[in-house]
Amino acid sequence: MSTLPHSIAPDRLPALLQAMPKAELHMHIEGSLEPELIFALAQRNGVALAYPSVEALRAAYAFTDLQSFLDIYYAGASVLLKEDDFHDMAWAYFERAKADNVVHAELFFDPQTHTERGVPFEVVIRGLTRACERARSELGISSALILCFLRHLSEEDALRTLEEALPWRDHFIGVGLDSSERGHPPEKFARVFARCRELGLRLVAHAGEEGPPAYIISALDVLHVERIDHGVRCVEDPALVQRLARQGTPLTVCPLSNIKLCVFQTMADHNLRTLLDAGLKVTINSDDPAYFGGYVNQNYLETFAALDLDAGHAYTLARNSLEASFVSGEQKAAWVAQLDETFARFAA
Ligand code: ADE
Ligand code: ZN
Numbered sequence: 001m002s003t004l005p006h007s008i009a010p011d012r013l014p015a016l017l018q019a020m021p022k023a024e025l026h027m028h029i030e031g032s033l034e035p036e037l038i039f040a041l042a043q044r045n046g047v048a049l050a051y052p053s054v055e056a057l058r059a060a061y062a063f064t065d066l067q068s069f070l071d072i073y074y075a076g077a078s079v080l081l082k083e084d085d086f087h088d089m090a091w092a093y094f095e096r097a098k099a100d101n102v103v104h105a106e107l108f109f110d111p112q113t114h115t116e117r118g119v120p121f122e123v124v125i126r127g128l129t130r131a132c133e134r135a136r137s138e139l140g141i142s143s144a145l146i147l148c149f150l151r152h153l154s155e156e157d158a159l160r161t162l163e164e165a166l167p168w169r170d171h172f173i174g175v176g177l178d179s180s181e182r183g184h185p186p187e188k189f190a191r192v193f194a195r196c197r198e199l200g201l202r203l204v205a206h207a208g209e210e211g212p213p214a215y216i217i218s219a220l221d222v223l224h225v226e227r228i229d230h231g232v233r234c235v236e237d238p239a240l241v242q243r244l245a246r247q248g249t250p251l252t253v254c255p256l257s258n259i260k261l262c263v264f265q266t267m268a269d270h271n272l273r274t275l276l277d278a279g280l281k282v283t284i285n286s287d288d289p290a291y292f293g294g295y296v297n298q299n300y301l302e303t304f305a306a307l308d309l310d311a312g313h314a315y316t317l318a319r320n321s322l323e324a325s326f327v328s329g330e331q332k333a334a335w336v337a338q339l340d341e342t343f344a345r346f347a348a
Contacts, residue, residue: 005311007347016346017300017314021338023104023321024097024285024296026229026252028148028178029086029128030077030110031288032093041079041088050075061291066210066261067180069291077113086127087134094135094143096289100297103335104142104325107132108176112150112161121164125171144326145172146204149192151184158192166199173326174202176229177219181211186219193223202326204252206230209263213237220249227252227324232263234280235271245279250324254287255303256294267306276313283321315343 008016035054042049051057057076063069080086090107097105107128114124128145135141147165149158165172175196177189186193186205193203207219209230216234219225231251234240244251255270257263264270275282284303289295294302300317303309322335 005315005343005347008311008343010310012346013304013311013314014301016311016342017304018297019101019346020314020318020342021101021103021322021335022296022318023106023283023325023335024102025106025227025250025283025321025324026108026254026285026287027093027105027296028073028108028110028288029090029093030080030113031073031292032096032290033076033080033089034092034290037089037092038076038079041081041085045079045081045085047079047081049079061260063261063291066182069261069288070179073288073291074113077110078117080114081119081123083123083127083130086124087131090128090131091134093289094131094139094141096295097135097141098139100295102141102296103338104322104327105135106144106146106173106325108146108148108178110148110150110178111165112153112157115161115164121161121168125165125168129171142327142331144174146174146176146202147172148176148178149189150179151177151188151206152180155189155192158189159195162192162195169199172201174204176203177205177207177223178229181206181209181215185211185215186225187222190222193225197224202226204229208233209258210261213240216240216244226250226326230254230258230263232258232271232275235274235278241275241278241280244281248281250281250283250320251275252283252285252324254285254292254299256289256292256299257287260292267302270303270307272303273307273309273313276316281320281324282317283324284317285321311343311346315339 132143203225205219206229208216227250
């Protein structure tokens with residue numbers, strides 16, 4: 001980059017964070033379901049909710065750990081029944097992403113949350129795909145879907161889900177592993193990930209969010225994942241931090257999520273700056289923005305304010321997000337050129 005980020009005035013940082021092109025690599029599409037949309041879909045589909053109003057539902061978003069969130073998150077997803085519901089949810093996310101200058105989004109979806117309730121896989125994938133295509137044509141946003149297996153369910157269930165998904169193989173680029181981490185180590189899913197690897201799917205997994213560094217190691221060594229989702233607990237194992245830095249393994253960190261789920265007490269306690277200082281390929285993402293108080297730019301803004309990060313960090317984080325994505329080298333270079341242009345404009 002020809003423009004040095006330190007020549008950008010600190011008071012322009014919030015506008016720069018907003019304007020810079022970025023990729024979002026860790027976003028559960030079911031976690032973008034805002035309370036207003038939950039109520040609208042509940043009414044449209046005749047689904048009864050346990051909360052009397054949008055306000056009452058939002059007031060319940062006081063989480064103590066990952067499981068306390070997941071219980072509400074799966075209840076929220078119960079309003080999704082029809083192809084249009086999945087489309088409308090994803091479209092609402094893309095409109096928000098456009099406002100944050102997201103140029104590319106790799107979206108997680110949890111098919112088992114829906115197929116378990118009798119919603120066919122086909123309904124889920126058709127609705128999401130339609131929103132992705134519309135995002136490309138109407139908003140100029142590139143996107144891809146990553147199918148996540150729920151780790152609190154069995155590997156047999158994951159294998160069945162993969163079989164169900166295979167007729168739609170060209171509609172998703174990879175697989176991930178999410179839901180309750182503690183007690184469900186990556187190695188529980190060794191066979192299904194091995195099969196996905198043979199199929200040429202891209203591989204990621206949540207690890208080291210609430211679970212120990214050993215789960216990050218087994219995600220790498222047993223599942224052969226290419227990115228670690230969260231990964232913040234890697235700092236408890238210095239040899240692992242060195243390995244992640246040496247290998248350039250991207251971490252998709254979600255700061256607001258980590259605060260809301262009490263992984264860190266406050267944003268000032270977050271270790272994102274430590275991870276960057278250790279040379280790790282850190283990215284900033286929103287995880288479940290409807291539940292955690294903000295979309296991707298809010299994550300950037302609050303992290304930068306609390307950890308006193310500067311324009312150099314902004315460049316590194318945005319560039320990491322583009323480079324850690326699963327698009328072609330050519331496409332990455334084109335977006336990095338756009339990023340450089342944005343920085344040049346702000347330095348002028
Ligand atoms: N599913 C949705 N959000 C998640 C998170 N933060 N961790 C694990 N599973 C999830
Ligand atoms: Zn997540």
